Amino acid sequence: MKSFLSLVLAGLIVAMTGCSKQPVPSTGEATLQETRSDEPFTLRVSYWAADTNGYFDAAEKKFKEKYPNATIQWQKLDEKTFTEVTDEALQADQAADIIFNQKIKEYAKAGYLLDLSDQPWVNRMIDSARQTVSYEDKTYGAALDVSTFGVFYNKKIFDDLKLQPPKTWDEFIALCGKIKQAGISPIIGGFKDAWTIQGVYLPIAATSEFLLNPGFETDLYAGKTKIDGPEVRDALEKFTQLAHNGFFNPDALQIGYDESTQQFIDGKGAMQVMGSWTPGVIDGKTADFKLGFFALPDQNGKAVMAAAPDKQAAIHAKTAYPVQSKYLLSILLDKSMLAIYSKNLALSAFKDVIAEYSNPAMKDVQKALQIYPTSINPGHLFTASANASISSALIRILEGKDLQDELKEADTNYIKDKATIILD
Structure with missing residues (x-):
């Protein structure tokens, strides 16, 4: 009898919950x-x-x-x-x-x-x-939990050069110029490991795509826009600014992630645009490195954090x-x-979780996730073939070349393989 009454009570509660139209307050x-x-x-x-x-x-x-x-x-x-x-x-x-x-x-x-x-x-x-x-x-x-991307920087270099984290994209470009004039690579890359290219591109693309059009990738699926449009082109133009102005280390295409991280630790570069695992990697190699973080802003000082659960x-x-x-x-x-x-x-x-981190940079990342809007990683609703075309474009840019038809190719590949996409 006790078991039967428990089941009846549970059923009544579930039924009452299902009939309720009142929102439940979120207290955490x-x-x-x-x-x-x-x-x-x-x-x-x-x-x-x-x-x-x-x-x-x-x-x-x-x-x-x-x-x-x-x-x-x-x-x-x-x-x-x-x-x-x-x-x-x-x-x-x-x-x-x-x-x-x-x-x-x-x-x-x-x-x-x-x-x-x-x-x-x-x-x-x-x-x-x-x-x-x-x-x-x-x-x-x-x-x-989520992983996200942004700019990790060497606080000692910033202090020595009297630099502050930029508030706009133009300030970021000017900051890179000052670091380069000081004889230091502004951004350390290890692009021999091709996945690291995305570490630089994703935070740029998140802001470019989703501030210009918050529904960009669903609009693309609906046929309302194209990859070869202002959203992706804005991201690629910003990436081109960094590459063609010589803001990456000269051997960025010849070394991989591990070597580039060591160069960053050794002070050969002031910044590493990479994922939120970076503080843990740095802590595993040295206890003396002072690491900072900031989100990459657009021309108006706004940012969208690419945050992949x-x-x-x-x-x-x-x-x-x-x-x-x-x-x-x-x-x-x-x-x-x-x-x-x-x-x-x-x-x-x-949004309401405040965790403890031994590396202060993680607190900066956490704060950025709470301040700025977030998106799933750019390209998550592209086909694999369309993303491959974007990757080819990024490599051409890093090689100092101009784009050809990579974005048109991306659109062609997207349409060809669109049936492979799972859209909710």
Whole structure:
């Protein structure tokens, strides 16, 4: 009888929640979603990341204040195969109740995930995170952390040359000129590893594309605009300014990421335009380097941060314990819990999370994510073939050459391969 009454009560609460039209205030704190229950049950959580800060232990302790007889099985998957293992588990209806993953849109489209649009933590996520975990205007999970891009700089060089972080693009170009006149490479690149080119291009393109047209890539899909248009051309013109003015180190095309990072540490260059993992890399090599960070501004001093979510969490649509799973997820996304998760490890995808970092530059990055609007990485809705054409254009620019028909080629490739794009 007790079990039957618990089920009836849970059903009534769910029904009442579904009928409510009132918005739930977002406090960033875990929210109680049903009355206390002492009945035993087991929730499974599948994940792959190492928990170095005691995040899961803290969440379980909080969860058991409400469900003291619950058991949580934390199932750690191999980071190399977690996607395949999760795919197979979902297809076989054997997936965990809460699933850490990187494919929320795909899983939502396949019907594998619970709709979480009514959860109070939804509005706390930064813009790009909400885009990543949404499908057909519904939210199916949360992004815990993001990586982003911008300018990391050597504070000692800036102090010696009496330089300040620029407020506009023109100030940035002038700053590069002053550093070059001092006999120092303004920006260190390691473009032999081709992926590092994107480290420079993405923060430029995010601001160019999404300030000129916030809906640029969806407009492109709808046939309302082209890649060979003002948005991408503005980004490429800015990239050309840096390359053709000699603002990269002379051997940028001959060295890779590791060598370029060492040159940056050795003071051969004043800045490295790269991802938010940079402070951790620097700290792993030296304890004496004073690192700063600023977002790349446009001509009017505005910026958009390209912020790509990494680890995501969702609830299996066929969980036997939807209410309890939602409550555990709300604890995992509580701002105090996420501060534990992010400490010296990650940049939070939530606007209200203030984590502790031993490297002050990480605090600058965190602040930039909270100040500026964010976007998913530029090109995320391009076809692979269109992005390949953009990459070819960037390499030509770095070689000191003028563009030919790379952008027209990108449009042709986009149209040819458009069917490969998954649009929510």
